[in-house]
Amino acid sequence: MPSSSKLPHVGTTIFTVMSKLASDSKAINLSQGFPGFGCDPVLLDLVNHYMRAGFNQYAPMGGVPLLRERIAEKTKLVYGVDLNSESEVTVVSGATEALYAAVTAVVKQDDEVILLDPAYDSYAPAVELSGGIPVFVPLEMPDFSVNWERVKSAISDKTRLIMVNTPHNPSGYVWTRQDLDTLADLIQDTNILIVSDEVYEHITFDGRVHHSLLTHPALRERTFICGSFGKTFHVTGWKIGYCIAPPKLTEEFRKIHQFLTFSTATPLQYALADYLSDAGRYLTLPHFYQKKRDLFCDGLKNTPFQFTPAQGSFFQMVSYAHLSDESDYGLSVRLTKEIGVASIPISVFFSDGSDRKILRFCFAKDNSELHLALDRLLKVKL
Known part of the structure; x- marks a missing residue:
């Protein structure tokens, strides 16, 4: 029987979409916020x-x-x-x-x-x-x-x-x-x-x-x-x-x-x-993740992106507004398919879908994976 949706404007989350695209494209998944390494x-x-x-x-x-x-x-x-x-x-x-x-x-x-x-x-x-x-x-x-x-x-x-x-x-x-x-x-x-x-x-x-x-x-x-x-x-x-x-x-x-x-x-x-x-199992986390943030940010300095190092979380945002008018969603899809690095377009976080030309990368990954992603990001053409 026909029914009306309680959330008519809501579809599949961007995290599901980009993780699937990363898998289909055999890309490094720096989109969805999950660690790329095992637990203790x-x-x-x-x-x-x-x-x-x-x-x-x-x-x-x-x-x-x-x-x-x-x-x-x-x-x-x-x-x-x-x-x-x-x-x-x-x-x-x-x-x-x-x-x-x-x-x-x-x-x-x-x-x-x-x-x-x-x-x-x-x-x-x-x-x-x-x-x-x-x-x-x-x-x-x-x-x-x-x-x-x-x-x-x-x-x-x-x-x-x-x-x-x-x-x-x-x-x-x-x-x-x-x-x-x-x-x-x-x-x-x-x-x-x-x-x-x-x-x-x-x-x-x-x-x-x-x-x-x-x-x-x-x-x-x-x-x-x-x-x-x-x-x-x-x-x-x-x-x-x-x-x-x-x-x-x-x-x-x-x-x-x-x-x-x-x-x-x-x-x-x-x-x-x-x-x-x-308590050491959680009190040492700032040091653990800062090393990964610093590694990722050091590599980003060699790319065309602009950024300010994140103050917390395991995400790093980068801006390309100075380089291109391409939509953040379009660029995130293109980078996933063309160079094999998946990210999240942050327009999906804005209530009005505002496109500030910013991508979000998750750096909670093995260092080898971060190095490989950074090597690929050097090939970005905007």
Whole structure:
């Protein structure tokens, strides 16, 4: 029978499109944001241990208690914030689920949700599926910092939620403490809630500190923090993340979570709980990824692209606006087919499809693969 689409303007994501094109073209895939190397064998051994030990049935809906305790311990160590692991931490099947469940838990018909533009592509659909209205506030070019006056102007009596992301995808911009203070001042006399996408929390460069919204008391009491073990431990295919929120918000969050996935893979949770006992496994990530960012940026200096090294995340943006009027989508497809390097056109992150002549490359790959990609990028003709 005929039916109308709930998301008539949404098609297959660019990440699926470009990864398929990369595979079909036998290109180096620097498009979709997943590491091109394996995780620590110790983590794999732990998963095998728990599978064989019989930990293969449903986990508790909120997550394995030991893993939630380890997340609380990590939060205390990194951010100096005490959490109640039972009432403030929920394990989910990927950060995208956390984002969706948080939005669905609090957004009602005709509520307005402020999105900082460009934004990750799952934000707006989550808002729309709850009957909410996305209100896009453009970030400042060229560094993609927040224009707080624009945010202030966008707030209305219908604003229910603001969605933020630091380190930012696609730009890599890392929020400052002043950003947190300004946001807190803007919403202090309102009922506005926050969803904070912090999946790249451990990937910052040049001595920058990730200022989690958890560290600001006024923001913590009204924020859903969404994190990702997939990004942190190079296991994006496991789809394991978590949401940290105050008890009342967690209660509403779990009402949605229980009907989305109910629970997340049990042996993986126990393995991660064990693995988190060694803090060095995530505290060393900035150094690990900075070496890859620096390697990639050093090579980019020999190409015609212009760029500023990313402040965080594992993405590097490059501009070709000074060289060509070719569309970013067209160029990303052409480079994939002609020289064998896949990237993401960042116009897909903008609500209006704005083409700034910028491509995004993922440098979370083996060094040999990065060297090969850079050699191919030297052949770019614009």
